[in-house]
Amino acid sequence: WPMQAPEPLLKKYADRKGPGLNDTRYGAMIEAMDLAIGRLLEALDEMNLADATLVIFTSDNGGFAGVSDCRPLRESKGHLYEGGIRVPLIVRWPGKVKAGTTSSTPVISMDFYPTFLEVAGLKLGKKPIDGESIIPLLRQTGKLQREEIYFHFPNYAWHMDNRLGGAVRSDNWKLIRNYDDDSLELYDMSKDLSEKNNLAAKRPKIATRLNRGLTHWLKETNAPMPRPPKALPKK
Template sequence: MRTLAILLSALAILLVPQTTSAEQRKPNFVFFLVDDLGWTDLGCYGSSFYETPNVDKLAASGLKFTDAYAACQVCSPTRASILTGRYPTRTGVTDFIGAPQPERWNRKTKMLPAPYEMQLAHNETTIAEILKKNGYATFFAGKWHLGSKEYWPEHQGFDVNQGGIDRGGPYGGKRYFSPYGNPRLEDGPDGEHLPDRLARETVKFMTENKDQPFLAYLSFYSVHTPLMSREDLKQKYLQKKETLKHGEIWGKEGQRKARLVQEHAVYAGMVDAMDQAVGKVLDGVDELGLTQDTVVIFMSDNGGLSTSEGHPTSNLPLRAGKGWIYEGGIREPMIVRWPGTTKAGTETSQIVSSVDFFPTMLQIAGIDVPKNLTIDGTSFAPVLKGDEFERGAIFWHYPHYGNQGGSPSSAVRDGDWKLIEFYEDGHLELYNLSDDIGEQNDLTAKKPDLVAKLHAKLKAWRQETGAKMPTHRKGA
């Protein structure tokens, strides 16, 4: 009888569905955020000059978005939107932190820019804070640019901070090479290259936390100015440049010179080094045996520099670039790989915004968005599963003057239609992006009813989110 009881118990155990450790574990997140990378700055997005085999490989193993947007045409607002799931109008971070406030404005412009918050407030809830409360180890490396010391990553939910400070670029020491002069990044050997160092720190963190779920947020300083490349990569692209045959290199956007051709050897070297760093991190994921447990996200914070600061890249066929509300300033390369869910090598034209990462990552992790939070993002997890997704309109509000030539403006995209309002003179521009991705054919005169509808939607959104407005100067 005792033998029979033991056999029956063993059979019962076998018949009960067993949960594997992989099924019990929440997914890891590796988030790559590149600074100032343009929509066509990757091989998988059409560049024939820059070489990005590692990011291209990621795209071939995941889902590529063609209509993904940053919440702003400059860095800090977009960075805050990713972390909080909230539009810049709600966080108050509507310009890059460090831009002159209106009382210090000395440019001869028609308007005074609106005031903005110079830090991501502590009462904002970040994705890192929520994941940390739910058992995640959290890591940040690279560019932060969301406030002074008391607002650095370690005060916003990140257990580890490697290099995240108030600066908008690698402006200490030898900049992209050690010594870095960065109080949150110990100097390496003389001449050590920053993107490689940040990648190694990321792999180290993943190795030390491989037995628990983690968020590894690698926020590159690359490819932001100063334009500096490893010498070997610079020479590689100088040689490649000699083989190019192309037409005009320069055009114009407003009063600004705009680059039309991707051929800047130093910038190409910076893109290449960023790609190598991505490859190092992804190799680390593979070597740790975590590939199937890890969701990988790749995104840029705003468009590529085409109209100033060295004019290093072209965003064609998109119009303009960083600092502008045209597509070149806000449409971004974006790739997501969710093993077992995303279909390898696929592409979607689903419209998404950087505010959507917050609810998407929480849904993937099986964590509810706290009920006390007001967020603007919508989870695009259905898109990753191949399902239909009703995103609705997305919005922008930039009540400032960009260093790259852009002026105070706001915009809404709803379906194929995009309406822009320019605050200096109140004029509107309407584009159908499905057949005019370069925004060359303004349809406001032909579509007055649609203009009125979209303009009303834009104004209602500004009011609902508490958008601050620029003001006209006396006599301007």
């Protein structure tokens, strides 16, 4: 995949050294993106479209281990640990979202679809969806109706070794189930952001409850599960 940036920025970052600076092109790319987003926001302001435009800045996964450092979060892109699934979410919507406000409620990318429909004044179809509109959080008018967020990663990553598994986040608790041996990992995210202290054995009731919910969600969504390869035919 490309690591590209304008030549002046590549030269600017070429000599940068220090912890976490594994590839200086990454720094150049980030500044290039920052400048481009700035031009976009300025254009919305100049065209008097800012108040009528919801802008969301986010990412589809955590940092890439080859060029970035996600610490204190554990691991990186391709993992169910926070380094793989926790990403920035920055919103600009003048007159609707108060500048400088924050929310600690976890959301997920599937929430954007129902959010955009609500902003556009459109109704959801009859088919079930995974997400929930986050307008109540953005406008500070209420809470989300759900109590859990689920993750499912049944594929091996191309760029590193990872374990196939699923995860569920409920309040401050996060459970990971590894599909290869059905082992469970339970973390208290309010005290253990780096996911170092597995509490599954110490808090079995919570682990069992969350694991049961994950099992139900996988069946309800007909999630494709990893299967061992078929044995090679005998010659």
